[in-house]
Every structure is written in C-alpha cells, then in structure tokens.
Amino acid sequence: MPNEQRGIKAWMAAALLLFGRNWITMFGAALATAGAVLTIGIMGFMLLMAPESPYAGVMAFMVLPPVFIGGLVLIPLGALWERWRISKRPAETNEGFLPVLDFTNRRVLRAVILVGILTFFNILILSSVSYGGLLFMDSVTFCGRVCHSVMNPEYTVYMRSPHSRVACVQCHIGPGASWFVKSKLSGARQVIATMLNSYERPIPTPVANLRPSQDTCEQCHWPERFSGDRMKVITKFDEDETNTSKKTVLLMHIGGGGTNNGIHSWHVAPDKKTTYIASDDKRQKMAAVRVHRADGTVTEFRREGVEIPAGAEERRMDCVDCHNRPTHIYRHPDEELDASLEAKRIDPALPFIKKAGMAALNSVEAKDAAADKEKIASSIRAFYEKEKPEVLKSQGDAINAAIAEMQTIYSNNVFPEMDVKWGSYINNLGHVRSDGCFRCHDDSMKSADGKVIPQDCNACHAVLAMDENDPEILKQLQGG
Numbered sequence: 108m109p110n111e112q113r114g115i116k117a118w119m120a121a122a123l124l125l126f127g128r129n130w131i132t133m134f135g136a137a138l139a140t141a142g143a144v145l146t147i148g149i150m151g152f153m154l155l156m157a158p159e160s161p162y163a164g165v166m167a168f169m170v171l172p173p174v175f176i177g178g179l180v181l182i183p184l185g186a187l188w189e190r191w192r193i194s195k196r197p198a199e200t201n202e203g204f205l206p207v208l209d210f211t212n213r214r215v216l217r218a219v220i221l222v223g224i225l226t227f228f229n230i231l232i233l234s235s236v237s238y239g240g241l242l243f244m245d246s247v248t249f250c251g252r253v254c255h256s257v258m259n260p261e262y263t264v265y266m267r268s269p270h271s272r273v274a275c276v277q278c279h280i281g282p283g284a285s286w287f288v289k290s291k292l293s294g295a296r297q298v299i300a301t302m303l304n305s306y307e308r309p310i311p312t313p314v315a316n317l318r319p320s321q322d323t324c325e326q327c328h329w330p331e332r333f334s335g336d337r338m339k340v341i342t343k344f345d346e347d348e349t350n351t352s353k354k355t356v357l358l359m360h361i362g363g364g365g366t367n368n369g370i371h372s373w374h375v376a377p378d379k380k381t382t383y384i385a386s387d388d389k390r391q392k393m394a395a396v397r398v399h400r401a402d403g404t405v406t407e408f409r410r411e412g413v414e415i416p417a418g419a420e421e422r423r424m425d426c427v428d429c430h431n432r433p434t435h436i437y438r439h440p441d442e443e444l445d446a447s448l449e450a451k452r453i454d455p456a457l458p459f460i461k462k463a464g465m466a467a468l469n470s471v472e473a474k475d476a477a478a479d480k481e482k483i484a485s486s487i488r489a490f491y492e493k494e495k496p497e498v499l500k501s502q503g504d505a506i507n508a509a510i511a512e513m514q515t516i517y518s519n520n521v522f523p524e525m526d527v528k529w530g531s532y533i534n535n536l537g538h539v540r541s542d543g544c545f546r547c548h549d550d551s552m553k554s555a556d557g558k559v560i561p562q563d564c565n566a567c568h569a570v571l572a573m574d575e576n577d578p579e580i581l582k583q584l585q586g587g
Contacts, residue, residue, distance in 0.1 A: 131185030131188055131189075132184075134178075135182040135185055136178065138175070138178030138181065139229075142176075142178055143175050145171050146171045150167050153167060164246075167236070168243045168244070172236045175232065176233070245274065245275075245276045245280075247274055251275070257310065257525070258310075259524075259525070261310065263519055263522075264434075264435050264519065264520070268433075268434040269434070271434075277326070279313075279318075282322070283322075309522075309527045312389075314388065315388070317427060320425040324425075324427070324430075335369075336358050336359060337359045337361055338357070338358055339356070340355070340356050340357075341356075342354050342445060344444070346459070347459070350448060350455045350456075350461045354574075354576075354578050355572060355574055356571040356575075356580050358569040359567065359568045360566070360569070370567055375424070375425065378400070379400050380399040380423060381397070381424040382399065382421050383396045383422060383428075384415050384420070384421050385419070385420075386419070393546050393547050393552065394413045394416070394419070395552075396552055408553060408558070409554075429536055429543070431533070431534065439530060440516070443516040443519075444461055444464045444468070445461075447512050448460075448461065453508070454508070457506065458495055463490040464509070466486060468483065468529075470486055471521065473523050473526075475523055476517075476518070476521075479521065487513070545562065547560050
C-alpha cells in the first residue's frame with residue numbers, strides 16, 4: 108500500500124476515534140461541517156459576486172452560524188452521553204472501550220492533533236462570522252432591506268435623501284458601546300414584533316428614545332459653524348394652462364458663530380441653553396420654554412391655559428427638534444411635482460400638467476399600490492381627453508412620460524402596506540406643512556414679566572422676492 112494511502116487511512120481512523128463512537132457526535136460533526144462549508148461559501152459569494160444581497164447576508168450571518176455552533180455543541184454532548192451510557196455497563200464489558208490518552212500511540216496523537224487543527228479553524232470561522240455578522244447588522248442593507256415590508260418606506264425615502272451615503276447606525280446609534288448594546292436590545296424587540304406582526308403601521312417617528320444630536324448629528328455637523336446668512340430659492344408652478352413658474356427668494360438668517368442673531372444663535376448657542384416641556388408625546392404642542400443663560404438667570408415662557416403634564420420631560424432643544432426628518436423625508440404632491448417640473452422630468456410645456464397631476468396624485472386611496480398607479484394614469488388621460496384632446500393626440504409621449512414620473516412620485520411617498528399616505532409624517536422644518544416654528548413662535552408663549560417668544564418672520568429670514576416670475580434679485584446676482 109502506498110504511503111499516501113496509509114497516511115490518509117490513519118487520519119481517517121483518528122477522525123473515527125473522535126466522531127464515530129455515537130450517532131449524536133456524528134450528527135453534530137455533520138452539522139458543523141455543513142454549516143462551516145456553506146457559511147464560507149456564501150461569504151465568498153458575497154465578497155466576489157453580491158455584496159448587497161440581504162438574503163445572502165441573512166443566511167451567512169444569522170441562519171447558518173447557529174447550525175454550525177449547534178453542531179459543535181452536539182459533538183462533546185454526544186461524547187458525554189456515550190461516556191454516561193457505557194458507565195452503566197458492567198465494568199468488564201467496558202475494558203478497552205474508552206480511549207486512553209497515550210501520546211506514544213500514533214492513533215491517539217493524530218486524534219489530538221486533529222482536535223487542535225479543528226479547534227483553530229472553528230475559532231477562525233466563529234471570529235470571522237461574528238465580526239461579519241456585526242458589520243452586516245450595522246449595514247444599510249440589513250436595516251433597510253431585510254425586513255422589507257416594514258422598513259421599505261423608510262429605506263425608499265432614505266435612498267433619495269441628502270444623507271443617503273451615511274450609514275443608518277451613524278445617526279440612529281452613534282459611537283460608543285453603551286448605545287450599541289441598547290440598539291441591539293431594541294432591535295431584538297423589533298424582530299419579535301416583526302415575527303408576530305404586531306408592529307405599528309405606519310412606523311412612528313422615534314421621539315422618546317433618540318440619542319441627543321450632540322452625539323450623532325454633530326459628529327459631522329457643527330452648528331456654531333453654520334453661521335451668517337444663506338440664500339434659498341423656492342420654485343413653484345401654478346396650476347394654470349402654462350404651468351407658470353414663480354420663485355420665492357429668502358435670505359435665511361442661520362446665525363451661529365457666537366452671535367445673538369439668527370436661528371442657530373438662540374436655539375443651540377453655546378452661551379445659553381434652551382429647554383422645553385411638551386404637553387403631548389409627539390412634541391408638537393409646547394407647554395413651556397426656558398432659556399438658561401450663562402450668568403445663571405432663567406427666563407420661563409408659559410403657554411396660557413396649558414398645564415405642564417405631571418412627570419413631563421424637560422428636554423434640551425437640539426437639532427432634531429426642528430430637523431426631525433433630515434433623512435426620511437416624505438414630500439407632498441405639489442412639492443414633488445414642482446421638483447419634477449423644474450428638472451424637466453415632466454415637460455412644463457404640457458398644458459395644465461400641474462393641475463392634472465395634483466388632481467391625479469390626490470385622488471389615490473392608498474389602499475392598493477397597483478390600483479393607485481392605474482388610477483393616476485387613467486386620471487391624467489381622462490383630463491386631457493376632456494379638456495385638451497388635441498394635446499393628448501399630439502403630445503402623447505410627453506403625457507406618458509409625465510404619467511410614469513407621477514407613478515414614481517407615488518411609489519416614493521405612499522406605501523399602502525404600511526398605511527403611509529400623503530402627509531402621514533410631520534416635518535417640523537419651517538412652518539408651511541406643520542406648525543413647525545410656530546410651536547413656540549406664535550406670540551402665545553409669555554414670561555412672567557410680559558415678554559413673548561415672537562412670531563417675527565424677519566428673525567429667521569428676509570424675503571427678497573415672493574412668488575415672482577423673474578425676480579430682480581436673481582437677475583442682479585446673475586449679472587443680468
């Protein structure tokens with residue numbers, strides 16, 4: 108017999124000495140081997156072929172590792188069971204049955220070497236899977252695509268947001284071990300809620316358990332450095348035949364930089380601390396606001412007739428109290444249509460397309476996505492058949508392109524399976540769609556000495572043009 112064959116048979120005999128003494132150990136060895144091979148194979152597939160596959164990640168880091176670990180656990184359990192079983196036999200029948208650790212015996216020595224080699228590879232596999240699992244569970248793919256039906260709305264709007272290249276965990280968890288542990292405990296509860304189908308629809312905006320923005324937002328943004336004035340141009344289209352374009356130009360007083368003027372100066376200035384107490388759990392109705400100054404003085408503003416709820420939290424104002432949807436931004440139909448018309452994804456030369464689009468998007472029932480998209484298409488065509496049949500005939504391709512864009516707008520903002528409709532989520536930035544700024548700045552919050560938190564538009568911005576077709580200020584800036 109060739110030496111190679113003798114060597115292979117010797118090592119197979121050593122393996123049988125380890126795993127072949129009872130069915131439990133053999134089954135455990137088979138499970139561990141299958142789990143390890145499949146895990147390594149899928150990890151290699153993810154690395155080379157499909158790094159963004161959520162289901163490959165679930166298999167590699169959540170399904171197969173328990174199989175692998177379960178198999179490893181069964182191996183010594185089988186050995187213990189075997190030892191207990193044979194201990195019940197008469198002593199004379201057990202003679203020579205249990206192996207003796209005689210390292211001069213080559214078969215035993217090979218078995219010990221085999222244990223060492225397998226232990227090394229098991230530790231290597233477990234370490235790789237554990238590290239890879241942590242990375243996978245902190246990835247955007249896991250957060251947004253694994254629980255597809257639950258998180259699909261949030262993932263969809265996240266991918267269109269200014270923070271689409273910022274990982275979810277950087278905002279929702281931030282740095283540090285304690286919040287990492289909290290997030291995993293919270294995630295476990297969410298997994299259970301998903302399995303039991305007991306989660307809320309729509310998913311509520313997180314409020315109570317948010318980490319302070321000093322630990323998350325300010326890892327990238329430094330409010331004191333967002334200072335001075337910034338110009339903002341808002342383009343809107345009328346619902347008339349020509350879809351008349353109008354622009355509003357605002358000079359936003361950002362503040363900051365150690366000054367006492369502008370938005371950031373009062374809200375997040377380093378020389379004062381602004382706190383508030385809300386009378387509702389969504390923090391939309393304010394009962395009291397307190398300004399703590401560096402010299403120790405405090406001015407309290409109270410809303411007349413509103414009692415501070417017992418046990419209400421006094422919260423320091425930070426970024427997310429105004430920028431409460433900096434990433435998961437749901438837009439209204441007119442905002443989306445204005446943006447599409449400005450970018451010419453919808454041809455602004457189509458007569459009455461803004462009016463027809465508004466009617467179509469607002470007509471959806473948000474109960475069935477396919478039916479709603481068909482309703483958008485039929486509504487647009489019916490409008491032109493009635494009002495402008497010649498346009499439907501001559502500009503059919505442009506109308507079809509507009510319909511496709513409106514269906515995309517719908518898909519980006521309305522999710523019937525999660526009961527997300529137009530306006531389901533409040534955005535506190537500004538004061539057009541919600542009370543926003545006016546939660547406090549409404550002339551109703553008064554101090555004991557008669558001061559009020561003013562509703563003064565010029566405190567936040569100066570209006571350089573309002574709904575003008577061709578604002579003079581933009582001509583001047585363009586050198587025209």
